[in-house]
Amino acid sequence: MNDPYSNIITTMQTQGAKLNPPTLTIGTVISIKPLTISTGDLQLNKNNILISERLIDYHQNISIDCSASGAVSCGGQIQSIQIDKQEMTFWCVLKEGDLLALYPIQDEQIYVVLEKVVRLP
8 A cells, every 4th residue: 555645755855856956066077088988887088078178278368576585596686577478378277086176067068177186195
């Protein structure tokens, strides 16, 4: 015999779970080129990852204009520094085996890579 109260509670739990926000998960970098991340039984690639550009190779335009004073190795003094509209290249900080904090969005079809995470020694 079916317990009607048990059915109501099960229905409430199922419906309530639909409204729960997704939780953070941890992924592992499987390969860099192309970037592949494993989380649970899923393998994520460029089609279902959003990632901060500071974790991958990227270019940044910079300009620096300032006066400074300090010793340099040849014994002289730095009087001023000026770098005008130059492109700086930053290289990927990820390597195979790295752990990443992931946040699933769009019904867990896309994962946002929040940050590289490490275990304390």
